[in-house]
Amino acid sequence: MKAALVSHTVARHGSDAPALMAVLRDIQSAEGCVSEARQHEVADAMHLRPALVRAFVGFYSFLTERPQGRVVIRLCDDVVDRMKGYDRVRHSFEDALGIAVGETTADGTVTLERTPCIGLCDQAPAALINDIPFTELSSDRAWEIVRGLQEHGDPERLVTRMGDGRNRHPRIHAMVNNNVQHQGPFIFGPLNRGEAIRKALSMTPFEVIRTLKTARLRGRGGAGFPTGMKWEFTRVARGARKFIVCNADEGEPGTFKDRVILTEFPDRVLAGMTIAGYALGAREGLFYLRGEYAYLRDYLESVLEQRRADNLIGRDILGRKGFDFDVEIRMGAGSYLCGEETALLNSCEGLPGDARDRPPFPAEAGYLGYPTSVNNVETLCCVAKILERGPATFAEQGLPESAGTKVLSISGDCTRPGIYEVPFGIELQEVLELSGGTDAAAVLVGGPSGALVGPDGFDRRISFEDLATGGALVVFGPQRDLLEVLRGYADFFAEESCGYCTPCRIGTQLIQEYLARIHAGRADRQDVEGMIRAARTMKRSSRCGLGQTACNPILKTLESFPGFFDGWLAEETNGTRGAFDLEEAVAESRALRGGDHV
Numbered sequence: 001m002k003a004a005l006v007s008h009t010v011a012r013h014g015s016d017a018p019a020l021m022a023v024l025r026d027i028q029s030a031e032g033c034v035s036e037a038r039q040h041e042v043a044d045a046m047h048l049r050p051a052l053v054r055a056f057v058g059f060y061s062f063l064t065e066r067p068q069g070r071v072v073i074r075l076c077d078d079v080v081d082r083m084k085g086y087d088r089v090r091h092s093f094e095d096a097l098g099i100a101v102g103e104t105t106a107d108g109t110v111t112l113e114r115t116p117c118i119g120l121c122d123q124a125p126a127a128l129i130n131d132i133p134f135t136e137l138s139s140d141r142a143w144e145i146v147r148g149l150q151e152h153g154d155p156e157r158l159v160t161r162m163g164d165g166r167n168r169h170p171r172i173h174a175m176v177n178n179n180v181q182h183q184g185p186f187i188f189g190p191l192n193r194g195e196a197i198r199k200a201l202s203m204t205p206f207e208v209i210r211t212l213k214t215a216r217l218r219g220r221g222g223a224g225f226p227t228g229m230k231w232e233f234t235r236v237a238r239g240a241r242k243f244i245v246c247n248a249d250e251g252e253p254g255t256f257k258d259r260v261i262l263t264e265f266p267d268r269v270l271a272g273m274t275i276a277g278y279a280l281g282a283r284e285g286l287f288y289l290r291g292e293y294a295y296l297r298d299y300l301e302s303v304l305e306q307r308r309a310d311n312l313i314g315r316d317i318l319g320r321k322g323f324d325f326d327v328e329i330r331m332g333a334g335s336y337l338c339g340e341e342t343a344l345l346n347s348c349e350g351l352p353g354d355a356r357d358r359p360p361f362p363a364e365a366g367y368l369g370y371p372t373s374v375n376n377v378e379t380l381c382c383v384a385k386i387l388e389r390g391p392a393t394f395a396e397q398g399l400p401e402s403a404g405t406k407v408l409s410i411s412g413d414c415t416r417p418g419i420y421e422v423p424f425g426i427e428l429q430e431v432l433e434l435s436g437g438t439d440a441a442a443v444l445v446g447g448p449s450g451a452l453v454g455p456d457g458f459d460r461r462i463s464f465e466d467l468a469t470g471g472a473l474v475v476f477g478p479q480r481d482l483l484e485v486l487r488g489y490a491d492f493f494a495e496e497s498c499g500y501c502t503p504c505r506i507g508t509q510l511i512q513e514y515l516a517r518i519h520a521g522r523a524d525r526q527d528v529e530g531m532i533r534a535a536r537t538m539k540r541s542s543r544c545g546l547g548q549t550a551c552n553p554i555l556k557t558l559e560s561f562p563g564f565f566d567g568w569l570a571e572e573t574n575g576t577r578g579a580f581d582l583e584e585a586v587a588e589s590r591a592l593r594g595g596d597h598v
Contacts, residue, residue, distance in 0.1 A: 005030060006041040015046045018330075018368075020056060020350035024063055025333060032068040032111075039065075052351070059352035059498070061115065061334035062291050068111040069104045071149055074128040078117040078253045079488040080411050080474060084124040085138070090114075092142035110149055116336065116492055117253040118292040121411035121474070122179045122418050129155040131294040133176050135163075166263050171299040178260045182434055184405040184421025186385045186394065187378060193267055194312055196387040200275045201320050205235065208279040212383065215391035216403035220378035221247065221339075222446060222470030224402075227383070230373055233363035234280050237371035242282035244273050245367065245374045246327075247344055249290040251336040252447035253492060254472030257407040258377040260419050262289075262296055265381060266303045270327060272380025274313055275387055277325035280373055285327040288344050291334045300329060336496040340545050341374040354498050355544030378407055378471070398424030402463035406471070410435045412444075413477035428467065429458040437475035442482060442560070447472035448489035449549035451556040452482075482561075483568065486553050487515045493550035504547030507538035511554060518568045528565050532558070 009026045013019040023042060027034050034042075034057050043050040057063045073093060077086050093112055094100055104111040120126035123135035132155045134145070148158045162168045163176040180188060200208050213228035234242060246269060250258040261269065273285045289297060304327060308314045317323045335353045337343045342356035345367050366372025375383075382404060386394045395403045402424035408431065411417045415436030422431065428445070432438050443453050445462070446469035453460065453467070460466050476482060494508040514531035517523040535551035542548045557564055 006038060006045055010042070010045040017046065017048060017350035018348060020046065020048070020053070021331060021333060021347065024053075024057060025331060028063050032070065033064050033066055035065060035067075048350075055352050056350070059335065059354075060291075060332075063333050067104070067108070069109045071109060071153060071155060072111045072113060072130060073145075074113045074115040074118070075101070076116070076118045076120065076124065076126045076128075077114040078121065078124075078492070079485055080117075080121040080254060081124040081126065082488060083412065083480070086125045088139050089125045089127075089137045089142050092139040093146065096143050096146035109153060110146075115292075115334065116496070117251065117255070119250065119256040119259045119290075120176065121254050121256055121409070123177060124411070128292060129158070132156060132159065133174055133295060134158070135175055135177070166299070169299055171302050172263065172296060174295055176259075176263075178263060179418025180260060180264075181410075181416050181418040182420040182422065184407075184423070185397075186389075186405050187261060187265070187268075187381050187407050187421050189385065191265065191267060192388055194271075194310070194318070196271045196384040197274055197278075197312060197318060199387045200278055201318060201323070205279045205281065208275060208387070209235065211386060211391050215382075215386045215394040216401075217379070217382055217386060217394070218402070218464060219375065220382065220406070220470070221376040222252075222450075222468060224464040224468060227375065227379055230363060230375075231276065231279055233361070234282075234371045234373040237364050239371040241284065241368075241370045242280050243367045243370060243372040244276040244280060244282045244285045245341075245344070245348070245372055246273055246285065246287045246380060247339065247341060247374050247376045248293070249288055249332050249339045249344060250377070250470075251290060251339045252449065252470055252472050253489070254409060254411055254444065254447045254474045255470060256409045256411075257419055257471045259293060259296075261377050261381060261407070262293065262300065266300055267307070268381045268384045269377050270303065270307060270313065272375070272383035273327060274317065274325055275383055276373060276375065276380070278323060280371075282373075283324050283326070285325065286348055286367065287327050287329045288338070288348060289329055289331055290338075291332040294331065297329060297331070304329075336492075337498055337544075337546055343544070344374065345372065352498075354500055355546075357543070376470075399461075399463050399465065401465050406462055406469070408462070408469070408473050409471050410437070410473045410475065412475035413437060413440065413480065414475045422462065424463050425461050427458070428453060428460050428462065431462065431473065432458065432475065435475070437477075439477055440475045441478040441480065442476045444472070444474040444476070444485075445469050447474075448492060449545075449552050452553065452560055454560045457560060482557075482564070483515070483519055486557060487512075487519060489553045490515050493546065493553075497546060497550070501541075501543040501547060503538045503541040504543070504550065507534045507542070507547065508550055510534040511551070518565055521568060521570055523565075523568065524570050528569070 009023050013022040039053045043053045101114050125137045127134045165178045167174045167176050209228050209231050217227045218224040315324045338347050338353040340355050343353040347353040362372045397404050405421050408420045445467045490511045494512050497504050497508045499505040535554045538547050538551040
């Protein structure tokens with residue numbers, strides 16, 4: 001059976017390069033790793049270069065050459081989870097299993113790993129055990145989980161309660177809560193299934209695009225590019241095939257809105273994709289689902305099946321002869337960078353998720369080189385509601401340059417973490433009042449690539465004109481060590497950097513080192529200035545959005561808190577730098593010599 005694993009897997013998924021992710025995920029699941037031997041077998045079966053397959057495995061954190069146990073516990077160690085007790089939970093798992101993070105039990109059954117944000121910050125500490133989410137963990141719960149795994153080895157039997165809403169659906173069966181705290185009129189409004197597509201079909205494709213322009217819809221991923229303009233570029237681009245891609249790879253730490261939308265309103269997302277297919281002249285759609293949300297895949301496949309049965313996707317949709325459009329779900333495998341649209345397209349093509357050089361832009365040459373429009377989950381929901389209710393209803397909400405509503409994922413030091421759909425233009429102070437974070441000392445808007453805002457800025461507005469955000473909002477109370485927060489985000493960016501370009505590869509490491517010295521009290525003003533120079537170089541010179549925004553935790557913090565680092569700086573004595581530590585400087589040399597003796 002093992003000898004036939006690769007041939008059977010390739011036969012099931014196909015031998016074209018875009019099937020590589022599905023093939024390798026299945027092998028990883030079956031054997032606990034993708035060994036070098038398996039990589040060569042896959043390369044032969046799919047007619048790929050072995051170096052490409054090895055690079056692919058090395059890029060994605062959910063794929064590994066190193067054997068793992070039948071059960072893999074991935075503890076989320078992002079900043080919010082650390083605030084909520086990650087260290088206690090980690091120690092309990094380590095004690096119960098008798099191993100440290102990064103190790104596998106002696107009998108080879110359980111591997112303990114750490115992972116960045118898994119989209120559960122509103123119910124931290126959290127973990128994925130295989131693909132099953134476990135929320136609101138405690139030390140006692142960690143011991144219970146380990147005892148259960150030692151008894152029967154089945155994580156599914158450890159799901160002891162159900163979450164709210166459709167998390168109770170038999171095809172999800174998860175202990176995740178939606179925590180929808182404030183429902184707005186668009187994303188979380190009533191579902192009128194099929195109506196948006198019917199209205200789109202009563203127009204020409206260009207009228208649909210004009211409707212989005214009239215509504216002034218901008219992409220909800222954070223950059224805010226006008227959706228109608230993006231669709232128009234794709235519509236007029238030359239290509240024998242065209243694609244619409246749904247970016248459901250929200251990986252920004254602190255963001256979890258797409259998780260809730262996909263759980264409760266997948267029909268609305270798929271309606272937006274179908275309307276895009278009609279407007280762009282695309283017959284094929286790809287739905288890129290982040291690996292951390294694999295527990296939703298079976299449910300989403302069932303939604304697709306039902307839409308095919310109801311003639312809402314497939315052939316001759318709603319009786320319109322020749323309007324054919326269908327959607328295929330593609331999975332990620334643990335990569336923050338794949339949230340960037342060109343990196344996502346590379347991943348779909350069976351490549352490591354590195355960002356592409358632009359131009360050409362995806363509208364001209366995207367998936368497989370064909371014109372492609374990549375839109376995120378929330379944007380596609382807005383498309384469906386605009387077609388259903390009309391552009392004026394949408395545009396009357398918000399601000400002139402930021403029309404409509406915005407879904408926020410709020411977590412951290414607040415009494416009501418969760419999901420909030422609010423009109424664009426709402427003041428940050430009002431958001432804090434809604435979420436119970438009124439004693440905040442700082443708020444991170446837009447995740448670590450966004451802006452850290454102090455109390456003097458709480459009158460600023462959530463909007464593209466002021467505080468732009470893809471949705472993440474993390475509240476920090478007065479008891480939090482904000483320098484430790486910055487170190488956590490610096491560690492995240494250093495780990496997620498693909499290393500392709502020097503400014504990002506070296507810059508993220510330099511920021512880590514500078515922050516460590518500042519935290520230890522061994523830095524001076526020159527170190528802070530050096531860190532700022534490194535951050536500005538990254539912003540100016542990095543190849544993709546990760547490097548261009550990984551510097552934001554430093555630069556944006558200094559904008560809001562100009563003297564932020566002053567209290568940690570070492571004083572100069574007689575003109576010498578108090579930051580220099582002789583013992584630290586010679587430690588590596590001493591270790592290589594075997595101590596002080598020659």
